[in-house]
Amino acid sequence: MKPPAFTNLGDRLVLNFLNTLQHHRGQEIDLIDSPSRLVQWILYMEQNQWLSSYQRERLITQATWDLTQVREFRQYGRAFLGGKASSLLFFNYLSDVSKQCPLTFSLIEYGTNFARVPIPDNGGTAGLLSLLSYDFMGLITNDMLSRTKQCENPRCIAYFVNRSGKRKWCSMETCGNRQKSSRHYRRHRDSH
Numbered sequence: 100m101k102p103p104a105f106t107n108l109g110d111r112l113v114l115n116f117l118n119t120l121q122h123h124r125g126q127e128i129d130l131i132d133s134p135s136r137l138v139q140w141i142l143y144m145e146q147n148q149w150l151s152s153y154q155r156e157r158l159i160t161q162a163t164w165d166l167t168q169v170r171e172f173r174q175y176g177r178a179f180l181g182g183k184a185s186s187l188l189f190f191n192y193l194s195d196v197s198k199q200c201p202l203t204f205s206l207i208e209y210g211t212n213f214a215r216v217p218i219p220d221n222g223g224t225a226g227l228l229s230l231l232s233y234d235f236m237g238l239i240t241n242d243m244l245s246r247t248k249q250c251e252n253p254r255c256i257a258y259f260v261n262r263s264g265k266r267k268w269c270s271m272e273t274c275g276n277r278q279k280s281s282r283h284y285r286r287h288r289d290s291h
Contacts, residue, residue, distance in 0.1 A: 110260035113234040118257045134164040162223035197232040200225035
């Protein structure tokens with residue numbers, strides 16, 4: 100059976116990572132169920148410009164993966180965003196994770212602009228979690244935490260940044276259309 104596609108691309112690398120846990124037909128699906136799927140996710144993030152080629156190369160060259168640590172990070176991050184984890188304990192956790200693998204920074208040219216890009220000193224689990232911790236810290240310190248929401252579709256557990264203040268769904272194309280169609284069907288059914 101073909102593994103599910105990576106979806107729910109959000110506004111941050113870390114949210115894209117947290118969204119690798121999904122619900123489908125009442126079951127929880129882990130899109131990163133093996134080291135090879137984790138590498139596929141990293142490549143997908145590079146293709147969608149959430150990771151640079153420098154970051155991807157560092158992460159997957161001579162990499163060893165500890166899926167238990169990767170899943171723990173995802174679970175703890177989701178618990179924090181869902182209000183089920185202490186802020187102080189989570190902030191300490193992010194600091195501890197980032198100390199496992201220092202980051203250096205490079206300037207990378209994107210057309211006429213430049214971006215400061217963090218590059219982990221090591222690849223594998225430590226490098227990935229350090230990058231994700233750095234991005235989570237950016238979410239917290241750039242006043243985006245209060246705008247980070249969970250999709251209002253009761254069958255979806257994706258997170259996204261609600262920049263407009265009006266957004267309800269992770270994606271209008273999927274969850275938004277499903278919810279609107281469902282409401283329309285109920286109204287039409289109830290009126291007849």
